Amino acid sequence: MLLQVENLAVSYGNIKALHGIRFQVDEGEIVSIIGANGAGKSTTLRAISRLVPVAPGSRMSFMGKDLLQYPAHKVVTELGISHVPEGRRLFENLTVMENLRLAAFARKDADHIKRDMERVFDLFPRLKERLSQKAGTLSGGEQQMLAVGRAMMSAQKMMLLDEPSMGLAPLLMLNLFEALKELNQAGTTILLVEQNARMALQFAQRGYVLESGNLVLAGKSQELLENPEVRKAYLGG
């Protein structure tokens, strides 16, 4: 078991976003979390990345280590969890190249960095064409590619993806998911959060359904796809 989350609760001021959820992700898996707007999907990922403080009593472990002992930047460098945040959040004032290099900030292995960079360009040739363009002037899709590329540069044990398909053209979306699949086959465990529930479930092996801060369903993707409630609520009938 790679990631184990128990009784995870998070609040923003008075708003309770997560009410003590429990789930797990195994090594090499692709797991997706689906849910409506504001269900708490992004919050879950932020909690794992330690970007938001969690309520007392929450427990999270990664490869047997207590995740709560690590500050946000060490979750990346020491545990190897990368995160593609919602809305991309690129450093728009830096160039594409600088964004990628920055993601490898704490890494010392020059050779590996170089190899990873090549892989990013293999997956997203468009980025290579725009190396010295400021990230802020990329189109939506290009930005999403860069966001994933950046995550690949920072850590590869596990990748948290927050709505990577948002705003992507159909073809690109296909490409992206293919790329993610490749990444997964090369050993990166993936936890995916998506609005586009159908596609997410088709892509993942297992899924969880999050509803107003509570996990209400869990199961194999196929089961969920066939579940009538899920179909009604998230797949558009």
Next chain:
Amino acid sequence: MPLLEVRNMTHFFGGLRAVYNYNVTIEPGQIRGLIGPNGAGKSTVFNLITGIYTPTEGDILLEGQPIQGLRPDQISSRGLGRTFQNLRLWRHMTVLEHVMLARYSKLDYGLVGAFFGTAKRNREEARTRQIAMDLLKMMGIADQADQVVTNLPYGTQRRVELARALATAPRLLLLDEPTAGMNPGEALQMMEIIRQVHRELGLAIFLIEHRMKVVMDLCEIIQTLNFGEVIAEGTPEEIRNHPEVIDAYLGKEVLF
């Protein structure tokens, strides 16, 4: 006379050719779609039409009148409403204030009224409030009128954007990815709203979308853009089967 006519519009960002020789004609009451790969220049087309950028070359005519070079507020006052790809709401303002403010150019009182709270101003404000509330009812968010927008769910925020754009009393509405970030169920609701708006207000609509179901179901005519140039234009059926579009944009297998 067509409602909007764009002729040979070209735009460069530095050395990058974002839009090249773009033409479009929109008739009153038409629903049109604009698709294309990421970075094709779709949003740029919208930004050019609405005056956020000034085209390097070309003419934009609204009901025969050239509007290129005008400021965005002048263009929008002439009946061109829009929403943004990334929500651009005013984070400290309430839903109602958003919609009321979009009536800015239609307000019939001046600074004196604003300073001294004249009777005319009070009448105008009441009337504007009524119009705004009607729009909010139409969007189904009237009960959230006094909420500050930052606290609202994403889907609601999208509706606020739409209501705000409608409050400018447009004859042509530009929608940049209205269902982005919604799950399929919510997207269906949004489509319903767009249809209703189109029906009840009789607007022309020009929309950008990546969700094929939305484009194909809503639009009468679809344009496809690639590298800033139109590569195909036609009915949904024609576009779906257009080889170049499939190549550049749709892909062979459709996931959903």
Next chain:
Amino acid sequence: MDVTPGSLPNRWRRIRQRLGRFWAPYRSVPMLGWLVAALVAVLLEQSLGLPLARGLGLVRIPALFGVAIILDAPILFPAVLAYVLLIYLIPIALVARYTAPLANRMARWLTSYPMVVGALVHLLILYGVLHIWTGVSDYRLLVARFTMIAIIATLSLNVVNGYMGEFSCSHPGFMALGAYTASVFNILLFVSDNRFGEALLPPVLGPFLFPFSLILGGLVAAAGALLVAIPSFRTRGDYLAIISLAFMFIVKSLFENLEVVGGARGLSNQPNYSTLPVVFVWTVLSIWIINNFVRSTVGKALNAVRDGELAASAMTVDTRKTKMTAFLFAAFWAGVSGGLFAHVIRYINPDTFGIRKLAEVLAMVYLGGLNSVVGSMVGAVGLSLISEALRPLEIYKWIIIPIILILTMIFRPSGMVAFREFDVGAILQPKDEPEKDVDYAAA
């Protein structure tokens, strides 16, 4: 969350419950009731204050609730506390509580007239309170006038910095323009001195023309504001901040070089026109007009420019006109406050309107709260009174006040009462109908 019984949150809740119970009867006291109660308190002080103070071993009536006395001689703390309780707190509490039904009836009766009438009645009582309170001591009178002038300045800065979200540093410059214009006008016309010679008009006319001089000062300030407003079309944020800062330095330097108005030696002999009623009326006027403006849809355009200029202009908002209006309007009121100020201290020099004044007004705006008329009042009154009351601390005052501000910013980053509408109608309402949100125990 596992909270052990008796832990802090629980105890805190109990305290709040108790406070809530204590406060409950006062929830139904309308503004009118509070004002009447305050009137009773100040009348009490006027008649009994001095003997009571003497009896408690104080030499005088404590001017600002005795803070200065306590800081000077901590041993007098019980006496001061007793005084404040006996003169202010207990009478106000009793009167407010037991006249509440009557006050509510009155307030309801007033609501049957146009709002202006109700507002005027309230203001009249408020003025009465102020008049009697300041009548006891000239020191209070001076502090009260400075404080009200600070309210005007703070409010007007809030229009640009809070409502429109720019960081404007030019306010002292606007104040200087207003102060000098009004001063020159009045000295030239109504004062015989060795700078401008004989008075041109009979001095009895002076007080009547004083409003014109203030308006003229405001207009000159607004004209000066063009220099900041026009660049604001093309640039914003930080760049505008230094444009406005440059403007402030330019104005200061301009007056240093203007020998006719005394240069660095300053301009004195302003007639004593900024009396309490005059300052009061102008303060009320400024609050009323500014509040009207920022609550109108036209005024809301400022907020839209702040939160997203692009979206604003795409929604038909004329952003240029909006910025222009905001700057000129704010400058006008800053000019008025400068004019009033000049006629309180009756001497101005360019140095009065420098960086230190800037820091002061900025602090008031951000302490009180952005985008809030009430906030500006709180900020101006709060900082003026604190800085007067802490005077005995001498140098340590300027360590304590910054610490207060830093803590405020840390715990309330937008200020004490930010983003709140000032709804006169709601304030004037009677309060005896049960409110929806009285669930204080559960809060």
Next chain:
Amino acid sequence: MQFFLQNVINALQWGSIYSLIAIGYSMVYGVLMLFNFAHGDVFMVGAYIGFFVSTGLLALDIGGLIGLPVGVEMGLILVLTLILAMILNSFVGMAVERIGYRPLRDAPRASAAITGLMIGIILETGNLALLGPQRRSFPELIQTATFQFMGVSVTNKKILIVVVSLLLTLALHQFVRRSKWGMAMRAMAYDYVVVPLMGISANTIALMTFALGSALAAAAGILYGVAYPVLDPNMGILFGWKAFVAAILGGRGSILGASLAGFLLGFIEIFVTTIFPSTMRNLIAFGIILIILTFRPHGFFGEPYSAQLRL
């Protein structure tokens, strides 16, 4: 001509000081997007630290102990003072960050500006309370030597100040543009929330930025002390505001821009005084700044406003 040259020399020295303070300011401004209104006072503290360190070193009389010639000893003391004061002042900067800015990282920028202003006042008043109101005279570490060159007076101090200032500017520019730390700082400027996702501690970067900015302020303080050897608790106020002007005039986050603007400010002030009646100096100098910004509304190296997607 000689008159003109003399004033160029004068302006170079004055501009160097502005430039050094401005780049320190620009560090914090460019990275954290904050108006660091405490910077002028951090500069003042730096100058005082320099004063105490150098006075202490002089009292120790190391030269006397190991028998160095006076000139060398003084040079050594100057270098040691520079290094020590820069280190010490960087702690001051870090304290300012920790107390005044970190708790406000999510707050509106203007609020942080107010805390900065207030920390500045505390530093001034604290100095006054601790050290009393008398001015301090910065020890004369360099024996002034005046060279006459084409009828122009140049002192060794002036040369030293200009050279050190230019060197520090270039070093810092390289650091911010080329090093990965510099890159992290620029990233931080844009979006500090996701910086940790790159495996970088945002707090470390913020602290480092303040430390660097304050170290530069200390260097500026010492060079200032060498050239203008009277220190008082309020000396930083005006410099703080001028640095603010220069940093922004240079363009957001641009070290070279800030330095250039610092020199420009120095030149404007000196030459306006030279050419116009000196009474009009501030009027004209700030008028020029206003005009520059009206025509170049985003400073020298700043991005145009339309491209600043996030404000």
Next chain:
Amino acid sequence: VQPIQPTIKIGINAPLTGDIPKVGEGTKFAAELWLEEIGGAITVGGQEYQVELVIEDNESKGESAAAVNTKLITQDEVLVIVGPQASKQAVPAGGVANDLETPMISPWSTNPNTTLNRPWVFRTPFLDPFQGPVVANFVTEEFGFTKAGVLYDIASDYPKGLAEFFKSAWEELHGEGSVVSFESFTTGDTDFSAQLTKIAEAGAEFIFAPQYYNEVPLIVQQAHELGFTGPIVGSDSWGSAELVNLCGEDCYGAFFSTHYAAEGATGATKEFIDKYNAKYGYVPDDVAALTWDSLNIVKTAIEDCGQITGDIKADRKCVRDAMANLKQFPGITGNMTFTEDGDPIKCAVIVRISEEGKFTFYKQICP
């Protein structure tokens, strides 16, 4: 039961914080020393009254100074006020004192408006219209120069006033245009190289710099660095023991006009200097000396008044009248008689900074 002895309260309105804290310190120290000196009491009409000093900080702001005066008068009910020092505070504060009919004496303010048409307001220093010509005459006689350069702070009241009076006096002596260069800067500036270059270029034989002592070292050193060799002459604001600490040898040999010379002083002056030096560790500057004199004027006026009635209004009036009637009051900064306006008629001294850095008496110049 003892009857309560009325105390005599004296308000001190001083700039303890703000731009000129050193002035505030000098004021406070001199006042405290004075209180000690008189044993904390004044005897009036055979009865001893306790004296209480109420020292308040005006933050060197005009409005604060006015507020402080109002507070002192109405809250603390002081009999008389000493201060504020700088004119930008003394002018508004004087207005308050005059309106509320309380005698006030400013030890340091030289702006004519401070006392003009204000019967309740007095001052201790001589005025700029007197000092300007003093310096002009002195330089003419001493050096025989005809071309003057002036460097002053335009944003500050005192230097600006003095610079202008000097200019007119000098031009009266040597003709139009004999002030070859009249340069200014702004408060807080520390680089004067452009102005000094201009002055040197214009061929000035000496520089008159009526600046505060903290700016003087910079002016003098920069002038020397730029190769200016003529004398630099100053005014009473140079008169601080700190000047030499800050300026060092650069200032040796310089002249300035002032109220008294610390070195070689005799009698009461020397006594004051020694006591102050013993207590606070440095030679008092002219602010302290003038404050000391002001307090003694107050004391004499109270004594002259003959009785303290306890009716504060009457007592204030009595003190004011007594003050206005003082003749040839022997202060440590010279003998003083007040004019109609409340300004003193007194002599100035020219001080030379000796080669040991001491302020030595050089010459006395009387009106």
